Amino acid sequence: MLIGNRNFDVKNHTYIMGILNVTPDSFSDGGLHNTADSALSHADRMIKEGADIIDVGGESTRPGFIEVTAAEEIERTAPIIEKIKSEFNIPVSIDTYKPETAAAAVKAGADLINDVKNITGWPAMLKLIADTGCVCCLTHNRDEYNYTDFKNDFYMDLQKICNAALEYGIPSDKIILDPGIGFAKTYEDNLYVLNHLDVMNSFGCSWLLGTSRKSVIGKTLDLPADERLEGTLATTALGVLNKASFVRVHDVLENKRFITMLEAIKNA
Numbered sequence: 001m002l003i004g005n006r007n008f009d010v011k012n013h014t015y016i017m018g019i020l021n022v023t024p025d026s027f028s029d030g031g032l033h034n035t036a037d038s039a040l041s042h043a044d045r046m047i048k049e050g051a052d053i054i055d056v057g058g059e060s061t062r063p064g065f066i067e068v069t070a071a072e073e074i075e076r077t078a079p080i081i082e083k084i085k086s087e088f089n090i091p092v093s094i095d096t097y098k099p100e101t102a103a104a105a106v107k108a109g110a111d112l113i114n115d116v117k118n119i120t121g122w123p124a125m126l127k128l129i130a131d132t133g134c135v136c137c138l139t140h141n142r143d144e145y146n147y148t149d150f151k152n153d154f155y156m157d158l159q160k161i162c163n164a165a166l167e168y169g170i171p172s173d174k175i176i177l178d179p180g181i182g183f184a185k186t187y188e189d190n191l192y193v194l195n196h197l198d199v200m201n202s203f204g205c206s207w208l209l210g211t212s213r214k215s216v217i218g219k220t221l222d223l224p225a226d227e228r229l230e231g232t233l234a235t236t237a238l239g240v241l242n243k244a245s246f247v248r249v250h251d252v253l254e255n256k257r258f259i260t261m262l263e264a265i266k267n268a
Contacts, residue, residue: 003053014245016249016255023059040080049253055092061183077101097117099122103128119139121143137176138162140184177200181209181210181235197244208245209235209238217235232249
C-alpha cells in the first residue's frame with residue numbers, strides 16, 4: 001500500500017500510526033499539543049520513537065464531545081499538517097468526518113483521510129476520497145445503538161462500508177477498515193470485537209486497530225486514561241496476532257518495541 005511517498009507491506013507487518021490531537025478537549029491528551037510548537041515537538045518525538053504515520057485530529061470524538069465547525073477544525077489542523085509535511089518525511093493522516101476539513105487537509109499535504117463516522121451515510125466524503133485519490137481509513141460506527149443482532153450486524157456493516165467505498169471508485173488497496181472500538185458499542189460489544197478480530201481479514205482490505213487508552217481498557221482495569229499503557233499493549237498484541245496492518249496509539253515507543261519483539265517471535 002502506497003501512502004504518500006512510502007510503501008507499506010500491509011500483509012506482513014503492523015505499522016504504527018501516532019496520535020497527534022491538536023484539540024483542547026481530547027479524552028487523553030486534550031490541550032497538550034494544541035499550539036504549533038508543541039504539536040511539532042510531539043510529532044518529532046513520535047517519529048523518533050518509531051511512528052510510521054502521524055494522525056492529526058482537530059476535534060475530539062470522545063463520548064459527549066462538543067462538535068466544532070469545519071472552519072475551526074481546519075484552522076487547527078491544516079497549518080500543523082503543512083508544517084509536519086515541510087519538516088518531516090512522513091505520511092500524515094487527517095482524523096475528521098467533515099469533507100471540508102478533509103479537503104483542506106489534503107491541500108495542506110495530508111496523505112490519508114481517517115473518518116470515524118458511518119461512511120455509508122456520508123456520500124460527500126466518499127466522493128472526496130475518490131476524487132483526491134487518497135488512502136482512507138473507514139470506521140465501523142452507527143449514529144444510534146440500534147442493532148438487531150450485534151455479531152451479525154457488525155459484520156454486515158463492515159461489508160456495507162467496504163462496498164460503498166468500492167462503488168465510489170475507491171480501490172481496495174486504498175481502503176483501510178477500522179472495527180471502531182469505542183464507537184456505538186457497549187463495553188461487552190468492544191470485548192467481543194477484540195476477541196474476534198480475525199473477522200477483519202474477511203473483506204479484502206487492510207485494517208487498523210485503534211484502542212489506545214480507550215474506555216474499554218479503563219473499565220476493565222479501573223484506571224484513568226494516562227495509566228492504560230499495559231491494557232493498550234494487550235490489545236496491540238491481538239492486533240499483531242490477527243494481522244492488523246496498523247495500530248493507532250498514543251505511546252509510540254512502547255508499542256514499537258512491543259511489536260518488534262512480538263513479530264520477531266511470530267516470524268521465527
